Amino acid sequence: MLKRNVLLGLGGLYGAANLAPLATAAPSPPPDFKTCSKTTITNGPEVPYSCCPPPLPKDTSTIPYYKLPPMNKLRIRSPAHLVDEEYIAKYNLAISQMKDLDKTDPLNPLGFKQQANIHCAYCNDAYAIDGKVLQVHNSWLFFPFHRWYLYFYERILGKLIDDPTFALPYWNWDNPKGMRLPPMFDREGTSLYDERCNPQVRNRTVMDLGTFGDKVDTTELLLQTNNLILMYRQMVTNAPCPLLFFGARYVLGTNIEAPGTIEKIPHIPVHIWTGTVPELNAPEGKPKYGEDMGNFYSAGLDPVFYCHHGNVDRMWNEWKTLGGKRKDLTQPEWLNSEFFFYDENKNPYLVKIGDCLDTKKMGYDYASSPTPWRKFKPNKKSSAGKVLDTSLVPPASKIFPIFKLDVNISFSLDRPASSRTQVEKDNKEEILTFNFIKYDNREYVRFDVYLNADKNVKPEDLNQTEYAGSYTSLPHTHKPGDDDHVSSATLQLAITELLEDNGLEKKEKIVVTLVPRKGCEGLAIGCVEIMLVDC
Numbered sequence: 001m002l003k004r005n006v007l008l009g010l011g012g013l014y015g016a017a018n019l020a021p022l023a024t025a026a027p028s029p030p031p032d033f034k035t036c037s038k039t040t041i042t043n044g045p046e047v048p049y050s051c052c053p054p055p056l057p058k059d060t061s062t063i064p065y066y067k068l069p070p071m072n073k074l075r076i077r078s079p080a081h082l083v084d085e086e087y088i089a090k091y092n093l094a095i096s097q098m099k100d101l102d103k104t105d106p107l108n109p110l111g112f113k114q115q116a117n118i119h120c121a122y123c124n125d126a127y128a129i130d131g132k133v134l135q136v137h138n139s140w141l142f143f144p145f146h147r148w149y150l151y152f153y154e155r156i157l158g159k160l161i162d163d164p165t166f167a168l169p170y171w172n173w174d175n176p177k178g179m180r181l182p183p184m185f186d187r188e189g190t191s192l193y194d195e196r197c198n199p200q201v202r203n204r205t206v207m208d209l210g211t212f213g214d215k216v217d218t219t220e221l222l223l224q225t226n227n228l229i230l231m232y233r234q235m236v237t238n239a240p241c242p243l244l245f246f247g248a249r250y251v252l253g254t255n256i257e258a259p260g261t262i263e264k265i266p267h268i269p270v271h272i273w274t275g276t277v278p279e280l281n282a283p284e285g286k287p288k289y290g291e292d293m294g295n296f297y298s299a300g301l302d303p304v305f306y307c308h309h310g311n312v313d314r315m316w317n318e319w320k321t322l323g324g325k326r327k328d329l330t331q332p333e334w335l336n337s338e339f340f341f342y343d344e345n346k347n348p349y350l351v352k353i354g355d356c357l358d359t360k361k362m363g364y365d366y367a368s369s370p371t372p373w374r375k376f377k378p379n380k381k382s383s384a385g386k387v388l389d390t391s392l393v394p395p396a397s398k399i400f401p402i403f404k405l406d407v408n409i410s411f412s413l414d415r416p417a418s419s420r421t422q423v424e425k426d427n428k429e430e431i432l433t434f435n436f437i438k439y440d441n442r443e444y445v446r447f448d449v450y451l452n453a454d455k456n457v458k459p460e461d462l463n464q465t466e467y468a469g470s471y472t473s474l475p476h477t478h479k480p481g482d483d484d485h486v487s488s489a490t491l492q493l494a495i496t497e498l499l500e501d502n503g504l505e506k507k508e509k510i511v512v513t514l515v516p517r518k519g520c521e522g523l524a525i526g527c528v529e530i531m532l533v534d535c
Protein backbone atom coordinates (compact mmCIF):
# COMPACT_ATOMS: atom_id res chain seq x y z
CA MET A 1 0.00 0.00 0.00
CA LEU A 2 1.02 3.60 -0.30
CA LYS A 3 3.31 4.91 2.32
CA ARG A 4 3.68 8.39 3.57
CA ASN A 5 6.85 8.89 1.61
CA VAL A 6 5.18 8.79 -1.78
CA LEU A 7 4.39 12.41 -1.19
CA LEU A 8 7.89 13.43 -0.33
CA GLY A 9 10.35 14.71 -2.82
CA LEU A 10 7.79 15.74 -5.41
CA GLY A 11 9.53 17.41 -8.27
CA GLY A 12 6.81 20.00 -8.64
CA LEU A 13 7.44 20.12 -12.33
CA TYR A 14 4.32 19.08 -14.12
CA GLY A 15 1.47 18.62 -11.73
CA ALA A 16 0.36 22.16 -11.18
CA ALA A 17 0.22 23.47 -14.67
CA ASN A 18 -1.38 21.14 -17.12
CA LEU A 19 -3.20 24.00 -18.73
CA ALA A 20 -0.20 26.25 -18.94
CA PRO A 21 2.42 25.82 -21.64
CA LEU A 22 5.65 24.12 -20.64
CA ALA A 23 8.84 25.87 -21.52
CA THR A 24 10.06 23.08 -23.76
CA ALA A 25 7.75 20.91 -25.75
CA ALA A 26 8.34 18.51 -28.58
CA PRO A 27 5.94 16.46 -30.67
CA SER A 28 5.69 12.82 -29.77
CA PRO A 29 7.74 10.96 -32.40
CA PRO A 30 6.60 7.69 -33.97
CA PRO A 31 7.62 4.50 -32.15
CA ASP A 32 11.13 3.27 -32.43
CA PHE A 33 10.56 -0.19 -33.88
CA LYS A 34 13.98 -1.51 -33.20
CA THR A 35 13.30 -1.23 -29.51
CA CYS A 36 9.87 -2.84 -29.60
CA SER A 37 10.06 -5.22 -26.69
CA LYS A 38 8.06 -7.56 -24.54
CA THR A 39 4.84 -6.24 -23.15
CA THR A 40 3.37 -6.84 -19.76
CA ILE A 41 -0.21 -7.62 -18.91
CA THR A 42 -1.50 -4.97 -16.59
CA ASN A 43 -1.33 -6.53 -13.14
CA GLY A 44 0.03 -9.71 -14.60
CA PRO A 45 3.05 -11.41 -16.13
CA GLU A 46 4.49 -10.84 -19.58
CA VAL A 47 2.12 -11.13 -22.50
CA PRO A 48 2.76 -14.71 -23.72
CA TYR A 49 3.14 -13.58 -27.35
CA SER A 50 4.69 -10.60 -29.08
CA CYS A 51 2.57 -7.49 -29.51
CA CYS A 52 5.16 -5.88 -31.79
CA PRO A 53 4.24 -5.37 -35.45
CA PRO A 54 5.32 -8.04 -37.94
CA PRO A 55 8.77 -7.55 -39.47
CA LEU A 56 9.14 -4.14 -41.06
CA PRO A 57 11.35 -2.96 -43.87
CA LYS A 58 14.96 -2.97 -42.63
CA ASP A 59 15.30 0.74 -42.91
CA THR A 60 12.33 2.13 -41.01
CA SER A 61 13.45 5.67 -41.76
CA THR A 62 12.02 5.25 -45.24
CA ILE A 63 8.45 4.68 -44.10
CA PRO A 64 6.48 7.36 -45.96
CA TYR A 65 3.92 9.79 -44.60
CA TYR A 66 0.35 8.84 -45.29
CA LYS A 67 -1.67 11.03 -47.64
CA LEU A 68 -5.43 10.94 -47.31
CA PRO A 69 -6.72 9.29 -50.48
CA PRO A 70 -9.28 11.07 -52.67
CA MET A 71 -12.74 10.10 -51.59
CA ASN A 72 -15.88 9.49 -53.63
CA LYS A 73 -18.49 8.58 -51.11
CA LEU A 74 -18.42 9.11 -47.35
CA ARG A 75 -18.48 6.07 -45.13
CA ILE A 76 -21.28 6.65 -42.66
CA ARG A 77 -20.92 5.14 -39.21
CA SER A 78 -24.32 4.29 -37.71
CA PRO A 79 -25.52 3.64 -34.16
CA ALA A 80 -24.95 -0.06 -33.48
CA HIS A 81 -28.40 -0.64 -31.99
CA LEU A 82 -30.11 0.60 -35.15
CA VAL A 83 -28.38 -1.21 -38.01
CA ASP A 84 -30.23 -3.82 -40.08
CA GLU A 85 -29.59 -7.52 -40.62
CA GLU A 86 -27.89 -6.93 -43.93
CA TYR A 87 -25.33 -4.71 -42.29
CA ILE A 88 -24.78 -7.13 -39.41
CA ALA A 89 -24.14 -9.95 -41.88
CA LYS A 90 -21.63 -7.82 -43.77
CA TYR A 91 -19.84 -6.80 -40.59
CA ASN A 92 -19.68 -10.42 -39.39
CA LEU A 93 -18.28 -11.47 -42.72
CA ALA A 94 -15.59 -8.80 -42.64
CA ILE A 95 -14.51 -9.74 -39.11
CA SER A 96 -14.46 -13.44 -39.92
CA GLN A 97 -12.28 -12.75 -42.97
CA MET A 98 -9.94 -10.85 -40.71
CA LYS A 99 -9.86 -13.75 -38.26
CA ASP A 100 -9.13 -16.14 -41.13
CA LEU A 101 -5.96 -14.22 -41.94
CA ASP A 102 -4.65 -15.22 -38.51
CA LYS A 103 -4.95 -18.85 -39.49
CA THR A 104 -3.46 -18.68 -42.96
CA ASP A 105 -0.79 -16.06 -42.28
CA PRO A 106 -0.26 -15.19 -38.60
CA LEU A 107 2.16 -12.39 -39.49
CA ASN A 108 -0.21 -10.65 -41.84
CA PRO A 109 -0.50 -7.17 -40.31
CA LEU A 110 -4.14 -7.01 -41.37
CA GLY A 111 -5.11 -10.10 -39.35
CA PHE A 112 -7.45 -9.81 -36.38
CA LYS A 113 -4.80 -10.56 -33.75
CA GLN A 114 -2.17 -8.38 -35.35
CA GLN A 115 -4.67 -5.53 -35.37
CA ALA A 116 -5.44 -6.09 -31.69
CA ASN A 117 -1.69 -6.14 -31.01
CA ILE A 118 -1.41 -2.56 -32.25
CA HIS A 119 -3.30 -1.52 -29.14
CA CYS A 120 -1.26 -3.81 -26.93
CA ALA A 121 2.04 -2.40 -28.22
CA TYR A 122 1.07 1.26 -27.94
CA CYS A 123 -0.65 0.82 -24.60
CA ASN A 124 1.38 -1.74 -22.70
CA ASP A 125 4.74 -0.07 -23.02
CA ALA A 126 6.27 -2.07 -25.88
CA TYR A 127 7.83 0.99 -27.48
CA ALA A 128 10.51 3.20 -26.13
CA ILE A 129 12.15 6.18 -27.75
CA ASP A 130 15.60 6.91 -26.42
CA GLY A 131 14.70 4.72 -23.52
CA LYS A 132 11.51 6.64 -22.79
CA VAL A 133 8.35 4.61 -22.88
CA LEU A 134 5.61 5.66 -25.30
CA GLN A 135 2.03 5.62 -24.02
CA VAL A 136 -1.03 6.81 -25.94
CA HIS A 137 -3.43 6.99 -23.00
CA ASN A 138 -3.80 9.60 -20.25
CA SER A 139 -2.90 12.57 -22.41
CA TRP A 140 -3.74 14.53 -25.55
CA LEU A 141 -2.56 11.60 -27.71
CA PHE A 142 -5.66 9.64 -26.75
CA PHE A 143 -8.26 10.94 -29.24
CA PRO A 144 -6.03 11.18 -32.33
CA PHE A 145 -4.28 7.84 -31.80
CA HIS A 146 -7.59 5.98 -31.60
CA ARG A 147 -9.03 7.93 -34.52
CA TRP A 148 -6.22 6.82 -36.79
CA TYR A 149 -6.36 3.29 -35.45
CA LEU A 150 -10.06 2.94 -36.31
CA TYR A 151 -9.55 4.67 -39.62
CA PHE A 152 -7.25 1.93 -40.89
CA TYR A 153 -9.21 -0.83 -39.19
CA GLU A 154 -12.35 0.24 -41.03
CA ARG A 155 -10.58 0.43 -44.39
CA ILE A 156 -9.10 -3.03 -43.87
CA LEU A 157 -12.54 -4.48 -43.13
CA GLY A 158 -13.98 -2.75 -46.20
CA LYS A 159 -11.20 -4.08 -48.37
CA LEU A 160 -11.68 -7.64 -47.10
CA ILE A 161 -15.31 -7.65 -48.21
CA ASP A 162 -14.66 -5.47 -51.21
CA ASP A 163 -16.91 -2.67 -50.03
CA PRO A 164 -15.20 0.71 -50.16
CA THR A 165 -18.05 2.36 -48.26
CA PHE A 166 -18.03 -0.06 -45.34
CA ALA A 167 -18.18 1.83 -42.05
CA LEU A 168 -17.85 0.65 -38.45
CA PRO A 169 -20.90 0.99 -36.22
CA TYR A 170 -20.78 3.11 -33.07
CA TRP A 171 -21.90 2.11 -29.60
CA ASN A 172 -24.31 4.91 -28.83
CA TRP A 173 -23.87 4.83 -25.03
CA ASP A 174 -24.52 8.55 -24.72
CA ASN A 175 -28.16 7.93 -25.61
CA PRO A 176 -30.48 5.87 -23.33
CA LYS A 177 -31.37 3.63 -26.30
CA GLY A 178 -27.74 2.65 -26.69
CA MET A 179 -26.81 2.10 -23.04
CA ARG A 180 -26.70 -1.68 -23.39
CA LEU A 181 -24.39 -4.03 -25.24
CA PRO A 182 -25.48 -3.69 -28.88
CA PRO A 183 -27.41 -6.90 -29.68
CA MET A 184 -25.20 -7.85 -32.63
CA PHE A 185 -22.35 -8.56 -30.20
CA ASP A 186 -24.52 -10.90 -28.20
CA ARG A 187 -25.20 -13.61 -30.76
CA GLU A 188 -23.29 -16.68 -29.78
CA GLY A 189 -21.44 -18.39 -32.60
CA THR A 190 -21.00 -15.27 -34.73
CA SER A 191 -17.64 -13.62 -35.36
CA LEU A 192 -18.71 -10.51 -33.43
CA TYR A 193 -19.27 -12.54 -30.29
CA ASP A 194 -16.52 -12.53 -27.69
CA GLU A 195 -16.73 -15.28 -25.10
CA ARG A 196 -14.39 -13.36 -22.88
CA CYS A 197 -16.84 -10.67 -22.04
CA ASN A 198 -18.44 -10.11 -18.67
CA PRO A 199 -21.65 -12.19 -18.35
CA GLN A 200 -23.29 -9.16 -16.72
CA VAL A 201 -23.48 -7.40 -20.08
CA ARG A 202 -25.44 -10.22 -21.67
CA ASN A 203 -29.01 -9.85 -20.56
CA ARG A 204 -29.76 -6.44 -22.00
CA THR A 205 -28.48 -4.89 -18.77
CA VAL A 206 -28.27 -1.12 -18.67
CA MET A 207 -24.70 -0.01 -18.17
CA ASP A 208 -23.35 2.44 -15.63
CA LEU A 209 -21.11 4.91 -17.44
CA GLY A 210 -19.38 5.70 -14.18
CA THR A 211 -18.81 2.18 -12.98
CA PHE A 212 -15.50 1.12 -11.56
CA GLY A 213 -16.74 -2.24 -10.55
CA ASP A 214 -18.71 -0.57 -7.77
CA LYS A 215 -22.27 -1.80 -7.93
CA VAL A 216 -24.91 0.83 -7.67
CA ASP A 217 -28.11 -0.87 -6.66
CA THR A 218 -30.69 1.13 -8.43
CA THR A 219 -33.34 1.27 -11.11
CA GLU A 220 -32.67 1.32 -14.83
CA LEU A 221 -34.18 4.75 -15.00
CA LEU A 222 -31.86 6.18 -12.35
CA LEU A 223 -28.87 4.56 -14.06
CA GLN A 224 -29.82 6.17 -17.37
CA THR A 225 -30.30 9.51 -15.65
CA ASN A 226 -26.91 9.25 -13.93
CA ASN A 227 -25.33 8.37 -17.25
CA LEU A 228 -26.75 11.46 -18.94
CA ILE A 229 -25.56 13.60 -16.05
CA LEU A 230 -22.07 12.19 -16.32
CA MET A 231 -22.13 12.90 -20.06
CA TYR A 232 -23.26 16.47 -19.44
CA ARG A 233 -20.51 17.04 -16.88
CA GLN A 234 -17.78 15.49 -19.05
CA MET A 235 -18.78 17.13 -22.33
CA VAL A 236 -20.13 20.48 -21.17
CA THR A 237 -19.28 21.54 -17.60
CA ASN A 238 -15.80 20.11 -17.25
CA ALA A 239 -14.51 20.55 -20.78
CA PRO A 240 -14.71 24.28 -21.58
CA CYS A 241 -10.99 24.28 -22.47
CA PRO A 242 -9.37 22.11 -25.14
CA LEU A 243 -6.75 20.69 -22.79
CA LEU A 244 -9.45 19.59 -20.38
CA PHE A 245 -11.26 17.73 -23.13
CA PHE A 246 -8.26 16.23 -24.92
CA GLY A 247 -6.08 15.68 -21.87
CA ALA A 248 -2.85 17.36 -20.91
CA ARG A 249 0.13 17.67 -23.18
CA TYR A 250 2.12 14.49 -23.53
CA VAL A 251 5.58 14.31 -22.09
CA LEU A 252 7.38 11.22 -23.37
CA GLY A 253 8.51 8.83 -20.69
CA THR A 254 6.56 10.33 -17.80
CA ASN A 255 3.75 8.81 -15.90
CA ILE A 256 2.12 12.07 -14.94
CA GLU A 257 -1.49 11.52 -15.82
CA ALA A 258 -4.10 14.00 -16.82
CA PRO A 259 -6.48 12.30 -19.22
CA GLY A 260 -9.26 14.29 -20.85
CA THR A 261 -12.80 14.25 -19.49
CA ILE A 262 -14.20 11.67 -21.90
CA GLU A 263 -11.19 9.39 -21.68
CA LYS A 264 -11.83 9.17 -17.94
CA ILE A 265 -15.60 8.81 -18.13
CA PRO A 266 -17.25 7.06 -19.86
CA HIS A 267 -14.38 5.60 -21.88
CA ILE A 268 -12.76 3.64 -19.06
CA PRO A 269 -15.95 2.55 -17.28
CA VAL A 270 -17.25 1.04 -20.53
CA HIS A 271 -14.02 -1.00 -20.77
CA ILE A 272 -14.39 -2.19 -17.21
CA TRP A 273 -18.09 -2.94 -17.53
CA THR A 274 -17.54 -5.09 -20.60
CA GLY A 275 -14.40 -6.91 -19.48
CA THR A 276 -14.42 -9.81 -17.04
CA VAL A 277 -13.88 -9.20 -13.35
CA PRO A 278 -10.15 -9.71 -12.69
CA GLU A 279 -9.63 -13.01 -10.96
CA LEU A 280 -6.03 -13.93 -10.30
CA ASN A 281 -6.88 -17.46 -9.20
CA ALA A 282 -8.89 -18.33 -12.28
CA PRO A 283 -8.00 -21.73 -13.77
CA GLU A 284 -5.60 -21.86 -16.72
CA GLY A 285 -7.18 -20.70 -19.94
CA LYS A 286 -9.82 -18.58 -18.19
CA PRO A 287 -9.66 -14.79 -18.10
CA LYS A 288 -7.69 -13.52 -15.11
CA TYR A 289 -6.87 -9.92 -15.75
CA GLY A 290 -10.16 -8.44 -16.93
CA GLU A 291 -9.84 -9.80 -20.47
CA ASP A 292 -10.77 -8.86 -23.01
CA MET A 293 -12.08 -5.30 -22.71
CA GLY A 294 -10.97 -4.69 -19.13
CA ASN A 295 -7.24 -4.80 -19.88
CA PHE A 296 -5.51 -2.73 -22.55
CA TYR A 297 -3.31 -5.56 -23.80
CA SER A 298 -6.39 -7.60 -24.76
CA ALA A 299 -9.06 -4.97 -25.40
CA GLY A 300 -8.64 -5.07 -29.18
CA LEU A 301 -9.52 -8.78 -29.17
CA ASP A 302 -13.17 -7.96 -28.50
CA PRO A 303 -14.82 -6.66 -31.69
CA VAL A 304 -16.93 -4.34 -29.54
CA PHE A 305 -13.76 -2.37 -28.76
CA TYR A 306 -13.88 -0.69 -32.18
CA CYS A 307 -17.56 0.04 -31.78
CA HIS A 308 -16.93 1.60 -28.36
CA HIS A 309 -14.14 3.74 -29.76
CA GLY A 310 -16.37 4.78 -32.64
CA ASN A 311 -18.53 6.61 -30.12
CA VAL A 312 -15.53 8.00 -28.26
CA ASP A 313 -14.39 9.40 -31.60
CA ARG A 314 -17.87 10.76 -32.33
CA MET A 315 -17.74 12.66 -29.02
CA TRP A 316 -14.76 14.58 -30.37
CA ASN A 317 -16.93 15.81 -33.26
CA GLU A 318 -19.89 16.53 -30.97
CA TRP A 319 -17.76 18.49 -28.52
CA LYS A 320 -16.59 20.83 -31.25
CA THR A 321 -20.20 21.79 -31.97
CA LEU A 322 -20.78 22.96 -28.38
CA GLY A 323 -19.23 26.39 -28.97
CA GLY A 324 -17.10 28.66 -26.82
CA LYS A 325 -13.44 27.68 -26.83
CA ARG A 326 -14.23 24.11 -27.79
CA LYS A 327 -11.92 23.77 -30.74
CA ASP A 328 -9.06 21.53 -31.76
CA LEU A 329 -5.72 22.19 -30.14
CA THR A 330 -3.31 24.28 -32.18
CA GLN A 331 0.01 23.48 -30.52
CA PRO A 332 2.50 22.32 -33.17
CA GLU A 333 3.82 19.62 -30.85
CA TRP A 334 0.33 18.08 -30.88
CA LEU A 335 -0.32 18.57 -34.60
CA ASN A 336 3.07 17.10 -35.49
CA SER A 337 2.98 14.10 -33.21
CA GLU A 338 3.18 10.88 -35.21
CA PHE A 339 2.02 7.28 -35.15
CA PHE A 340 2.62 4.29 -37.31
CA PHE A 341 0.04 2.02 -39.00
CA TYR A 342 -0.38 -0.41 -41.86
CA ASP A 343 -2.96 0.56 -44.46
CA GLU A 344 -5.40 -1.85 -46.10
CA ASN A 345 -2.79 -2.78 -48.71
CA LYS A 346 -0.27 -3.84 -46.06
CA ASN A 347 1.87 -0.78 -46.63
CA PRO A 348 3.40 0.83 -43.54
CA TYR A 349 2.81 4.57 -43.05
CA LEU A 350 3.48 7.35 -40.62
CA VAL A 351 0.54 9.59 -39.83
CA LYS A 352 0.32 12.95 -38.15
CA ILE A 353 -2.29 14.22 -35.73
CA GLY A 354 -2.71 17.36 -37.82
CA ASP A 355 -4.16 15.22 -40.64
CA CYS A 356 -6.97 13.70 -38.61
CA LEU A 357 -8.90 16.70 -37.38
CA ASP A 358 -11.70 16.56 -39.93
CA THR A 359 -13.42 13.20 -40.28
CA LYS A 360 -15.12 14.18 -43.54
CA LYS A 361 -11.76 14.84 -45.10
CA MET A 362 -10.76 11.42 -43.86
CA GLY A 363 -13.71 9.98 -45.74
CA TYR A 364 -16.15 9.19 -42.97
CA ASP A 365 -18.83 10.76 -40.84
CA TYR A 366 -21.37 9.82 -38.18
CA ALA A 367 -25.08 9.29 -38.76
CA SER A 368 -26.68 11.60 -36.26
CA SER A 369 -28.39 10.34 -33.16
CA PRO A 370 -30.07 12.47 -30.47
CA THR A 371 -27.75 13.80 -27.76
CA PRO A 372 -30.09 14.31 -24.78
CA TRP A 373 -27.13 14.89 -22.44
CA ARG A 374 -26.74 18.38 -23.89
CA LYS A 375 -29.69 19.46 -21.77
CA PHE A 376 -29.08 17.16 -18.83
CA LYS A 377 -27.84 19.57 -16.30
CA PRO A 378 -28.27 18.18 -12.76
CA ASN A 379 -31.05 20.01 -10.94
CA LYS A 380 -31.55 18.53 -7.47
CA LYS A 381 -29.88 20.11 -4.50
CA SER A 382 -28.45 17.92 -1.74
CA SER A 383 -27.86 20.96 0.44
CA ALA A 384 -31.50 22.06 0.06
CA GLY A 385 -30.27 25.25 -1.56
CA LYS A 386 -28.37 26.46 1.50
CA VAL A 387 -24.91 27.86 1.19
CA LEU A 388 -22.92 25.86 3.71
CA ASP A 389 -21.05 27.61 6.50
CA THR A 390 -17.38 27.16 5.66
CA SER A 391 -16.35 27.62 9.28
CA LEU A 392 -17.94 24.29 10.18
CA VAL A 393 -15.36 22.33 8.21
CA PRO A 394 -11.56 22.45 8.47
CA PRO A 395 -9.66 24.50 5.90
CA ALA A 396 -7.83 22.64 3.12
CA SER A 397 -4.50 23.59 4.67
CA LYS A 398 -5.38 21.45 7.70
CA ILE A 399 -6.47 18.46 5.63
CA PHE A 400 -3.86 18.22 2.91
CA PRO A 401 -1.90 16.21 2.15
CA ILE A 402 -4.48 13.46 2.48
CA PHE A 403 -2.95 10.03 3.03
CA LYS A 404 -6.00 7.93 2.58
CA LEU A 405 -9.45 8.59 1.29
CA ASP A 406 -11.49 5.90 2.98
CA VAL A 407 -14.39 8.09 4.13
CA ASN A 408 -16.02 11.27 2.81
CA ILE A 409 -13.81 14.27 3.54
CA SER A 410 -15.05 17.88 3.56
CA PHE A 411 -12.92 21.01 3.75
CA SER A 412 -13.12 24.69 2.93
CA LEU A 413 -11.12 26.21 0.11
CA ASP A 414 -10.28 29.81 -0.81
CA ARG A 415 -11.08 31.14 -4.25
CA PRO A 416 -8.62 33.41 -6.03
CA ALA A 417 -11.45 35.83 -6.85
CA SER A 418 -15.15 36.12 -6.18
CA SER A 419 -18.08 37.87 -7.90
CA ARG A 420 -16.44 37.54 -11.27
CA THR A 421 -18.03 39.40 -14.18
CA GLN A 422 -19.08 37.69 -17.40
CA VAL A 423 -16.09 39.18 -19.21
CA GLU A 424 -13.75 37.84 -16.55
CA LYS A 425 -15.40 34.44 -16.81
CA ASP A 426 -15.05 34.45 -20.58
CA ASN A 427 -11.39 35.28 -20.23
CA LYS A 428 -10.45 32.79 -17.58
CA GLU A 429 -11.87 29.53 -16.39
CA GLU A 430 -12.02 28.83 -12.70
CA ILE A 431 -10.48 25.40 -12.19
CA LEU A 432 -10.51 23.27 -9.07
CA THR A 433 -7.22 21.40 -9.23
CA PHE A 434 -6.01 18.41 -7.23
CA ASN A 435 -2.32 17.72 -7.65
CA PHE A 436 -0.13 14.77 -6.83
CA ILE A 437 -2.92 12.27 -6.63
CA LYS A 438 -0.96 9.12 -5.81
CA TYR A 439 -2.25 5.60 -5.76
CA ASP A 440 -1.30 2.06 -6.49
CA ASN A 441 -1.76 1.90 -10.25
CA ARG A 442 -2.57 -1.79 -10.18
CA GLU A 443 -6.02 -0.90 -8.86
CA TYR A 444 -9.24 0.48 -10.26
CA VAL A 445 -9.66 3.89 -8.70
CA ARG A 446 -12.53 6.37 -8.56
CA PHE A 447 -13.51 9.24 -6.31
CA ASP A 448 -16.16 11.92 -6.77
CA VAL A 449 -15.99 15.62 -5.96
CA TYR A 450 -18.86 17.83 -4.73
CA LEU A 451 -19.09 21.54 -4.00
CA ASN A 452 -21.24 22.83 -1.15
CA ALA A 453 -22.73 19.38 -0.57
CA ASP A 454 -24.02 17.71 2.51
CA LYS A 455 -21.15 15.65 3.88
CA ASN A 456 -23.20 12.48 3.68
CA VAL A 457 -24.08 13.03 0.07
CA LYS A 458 -25.40 9.81 -1.50
CA PRO A 459 -23.17 8.86 -4.39
CA GLU A 460 -25.77 6.69 -6.13
CA ASP A 461 -27.70 9.76 -7.13
CA LEU A 462 -25.56 11.99 -9.28
CA ASN A 463 -28.44 14.26 -10.14
CA GLN A 464 -27.20 16.97 -7.83
CA THR A 465 -26.14 20.44 -8.77
CA GLU A 466 -23.26 20.01 -6.31
CA TYR A 467 -21.67 17.07 -8.18
CA ALA A 468 -18.54 18.50 -9.81
CA GLY A 469 -16.88 15.46 -11.36
CA SER A 470 -14.80 12.36 -10.74
CA TYR A 471 -11.27 11.04 -10.88
CA THR A 472 -10.91 7.57 -12.36
CA SER A 473 -8.07 5.28 -13.31
CA LEU A 474 -7.71 1.86 -14.83
CA PRO A 475 -4.81 -0.36 -13.74
CA HIS A 476 -1.82 0.04 -15.99
CA THR A 477 1.42 -1.70 -16.66
CA HIS A 478 5.00 -1.49 -15.74
CA LYS A 479 7.99 -3.29 -17.07
CA PRO A 480 8.77 -6.51 -15.22
CA GLY A 481 11.07 -5.81 -12.34
CA ASP A 482 9.83 -2.28 -12.02
CA ASP A 483 8.13 -2.20 -8.69
CA ASP A 484 7.21 1.41 -8.64
CA HIS A 485 3.47 1.07 -8.78
CA VAL A 486 2.70 4.62 -7.79
CA SER A 487 1.07 6.92 -10.29
CA SER A 488 1.02 10.66 -9.91
CA ALA A 489 -2.00 12.33 -11.38
CA THR A 490 -3.83 15.60 -11.57
CA LEU A 491 -7.56 16.23 -11.59
CA GLN A 492 -8.88 19.50 -12.93
CA LEU A 493 -12.55 20.40 -12.74
CA ALA A 494 -14.05 23.52 -14.28
CA ILE A 495 -16.39 24.97 -11.67
CA THR A 496 -17.77 28.24 -13.03
CA GLU A 497 -21.14 26.69 -13.86
CA LEU A 498 -21.35 24.93 -10.49
CA LEU A 499 -20.65 28.15 -8.61
CA GLU A 500 -23.49 29.81 -10.50
CA ASP A 501 -25.91 26.94 -10.04
CA ASN A 502 -25.25 26.69 -6.32
CA GLY A 503 -25.33 30.38 -5.46
CA LEU A 504 -21.63 30.47 -4.60
CA GLU A 505 -20.40 33.16 -6.96
CA LYS A 506 -20.01 35.82 -4.29
CA LYS A 507 -18.28 33.54 -1.80
CA GLU A 508 -14.60 33.83 -1.08
CA LYS A 509 -14.50 30.32 0.35
CA ILE A 510 -16.43 27.20 -0.56
CA VAL A 511 -16.97 23.76 0.93
CA VAL A 512 -15.54 20.87 -1.09
CA THR A 513 -16.34 17.20 -0.37
CA LEU A 514 -14.44 14.16 -1.64
CA VAL A 515 -16.36 10.90 -1.88
CA PRO A 516 -14.35 7.66 -2.29
CA ARG A 517 -15.98 5.22 -4.70
CA LYS A 518 -13.40 2.58 -5.54
CA GLY A 519 -9.84 1.66 -4.60
CA CYS A 520 -9.21 4.79 -2.50
CA GLU A 521 -7.95 3.17 0.73
CA GLY A 522 -4.39 3.71 -0.45
CA LEU A 523 -5.00 6.94 -2.33
CA ALA A 524 -3.16 10.08 -1.33
CA ILE A 525 -3.64 13.64 -2.55
CA GLY A 526 -0.84 16.16 -2.20
CA CYS A 527 -2.66 19.45 -2.53
CA VAL A 528 -5.65 21.31 -3.84
CA GLU A 529 -6.21 24.81 -5.14
CA ILE A 530 -8.54 26.86 -7.28
CA MET A 531 -6.84 28.53 -10.21
CA LEU A 532 -7.90 31.02 -12.84
CA VAL A 533 -6.74 29.71 -16.17
CA ASP A 534 -6.63 31.18 -19.61
CA CYS A 535 -7.51 28.31 -21.92
Ligand code: C2O
Nearest residue numbers: 119123137267271
Ligand atom coordinates in the same frame (compact mmCIF):
# COMPACT_ATOMS: atom_id res chain seq x y z
CU1 C2O B 1 -6.72 2.55 -26.07
CU2 C2O B 1 -10.23 2.34 -25.00
O1 C2O B 1 -8.37 2.29 -25.10
